[in-house]
Amino acid sequence: MTILNICCCRPSRDYVYDLSMDRCSRCFPCLADPARRSALGLKVALVGVHLIYAAILFLFDASDFIQKTKTQPWYTCAYLLLFVATLVQYFITSSSSPGYVFDAIRAVYESNTIYKRDPVASKQPASSKYGSVVVTVDSSQTGLSGSNSTYWSKLVMDLQPPGTPVRTFTCSYCNVEQPPRAKHCQDCDKCVLQFDHHCVWLGTCIGQGNHCKFWWYLLEETALCLWTGFLYITYLKAHIARTWWKVGIVILLLIILSISLIFLILLLIFHSYLIMTNQTTFELVRRRRIHYLRGVAGRVHPFSEGVCRNIFNFCCGRTSGYRLEPVPTAEELEEKSRPYTCLDCVTCRCC
Ligand SMILES: [Zn+2]
Numbered sequence: 407m408t409i410l411n412i413c414c415c416r417p418s419r420d421y422v423y424d425l426s427m428d429r430c431s432r433c434f435p436c437l438a439d440p441a442r443r444s445a446l447g448l449k450v451a452l453v454g455v456h457l458i459y460a461a462i463l464f465l466f467d468a469s470d471f472i473q474k475t476k477t478q479p480w481y482t483c484a485y486l487l488l489f490v491a492t493l494v495q496y497f498i499t500s501s502s503s504p505g506y507v508f509d510a511i512r513a514v515y516e517s518n519t520i521y522k523r524d525p526v527a528s529k530q531p532a533s534s535k536y537g538s539v540v541v542t543v544d545s546s547q548t549g550l551s552g553s554n555s556t557y558w559s560k561l562v563m564d565l566q567p568p569g570t571p572v573r574t575f576t577c578s579y580c581n582v583e584q585p586p587r588a589k590h591c592q593d594c595d596k597c598v599l600q601f602d603h604h605c606v607w608l609g610t611c612i613g614q615g616n617h618c619k620f621w622w623y624l625l626e627e628t629a630l631c632l633w634t635g636f637l638y639i640t641y642l643k644a645h646i647a648r649t650w651w652k653v654g655i656v657i658l659l660l661i662i663l664s665i666s667l668i669f670l671i672l673l674l675i676f677h678s679y680l681i682m683t684n685q686t687t688f689e690l691v692r693r694r695r696i697h698y699l700r701g702v703a704g705r706v707h708p709f710s711e712g713v714c715r716n717i718f719n720f721c722c723g724r725t726s727g728y729r730l731e732p733v734p735t736a737e738e739l740e741e742k743s744r745p746y747t748c749l750d751c752v753t754c755r756c757c
């Protein structure tokens with residue numbers, strides 16, 4: 407009987423787990439949400455992998471490493487600088503806003519309010535200072551969503567092809583009118599401007615607001631992988647006949663690094679191509695499902711303004727506020743689909 411009582415009173419394993427998780431959540435509020443917990447776990451894993459690769463180089467070859475640092479300090483400093491810069495860029499990108507539609511609505515609304523008060527001030531573009539602020543736009547407060555007569559609705563309708571039904575570009579989750587190139591992200595549960603994709607490794611969407619940062623992160627990560635791979639190969643050349651298990655670990659890490667490097671290089675080339683043609687991954691993959699791209703020839707990039715202009719807009723466009731691009735008219739699309747001639751090459755039509 408006593409044993410039975412003890413068994414009944416003992417807290418179950420699930421209860422103890424829930425209790426400890428509850429305590430953790432209270433101490434670290436970011437752990438309460440499973441999605442944020444897994445994103446945090448991935449970040450810790452990524453930093454851990456970077457540290458392991460750097461630490462192995464030092465631990466397996468400490469004497470040579472110290473000797474090389476003494477003779478060529480700039481070489482070690484440059485590598486450590488790239489290492490730190492890559493991790494910093496990773497955290498900057500993962501914590502940056504991809505450019506949510508709600509923030510753009512707010513910015514447009516603020517600018518419109520200023521315009522009503524002071525028409526001269528309206529010439530200033532919508533400010534991007536709200537980029538990281540999550541704003542819940544209430545139609546009763548702002549009158550921005552749900553009605554065609556609102557300023558935002560009119561703005562979006564002007565950007566869409568004439569005659570497009572409002573329900574075609576209204577998000578069924580957020581109930582806001584999406585400008586062209588915006589898409590609702592199921593993971594973030596928000597509409598994102600110039601949606602590219604949701605990056606699991608970064609735990610955030612890649613959109614208009616952070617695509618440039620994402621590209622720089624890819625470049626730095628690729629450079630770091632290349633340099634680390636070179637250091638590993640140098641180690642193998644010098645120590646191939648020494649301790650077998652050390653060589654085995656280095657070869658295993660080098661294989662993983664090579665696979666990651668191939669993936670990174672392909673991703674970097676792919677995103678560079680997207681930037682030069684002003685496309686997003688979503689537009690490229692789901693071209694037939696996007697209403698304003700349906701029927702447009704595959705070789706025509708509707709939003710492209712030439713390679714140089716596309717790169718400029720990609721690097722500097724975000725600093726002047728949110729960019730809301732209109733869908734080109736049929737005449738503009740026809741002009742873009744015109745085959746290139748010798749005269750076009752001379753006049754740099756592609757640039
Ligand atoms: Zn949405």
Ligand SMILES: [Zn+2]
Pocket residue numbers: 591592593594595603604605610611612
């Ligand atoms: Zn997302």
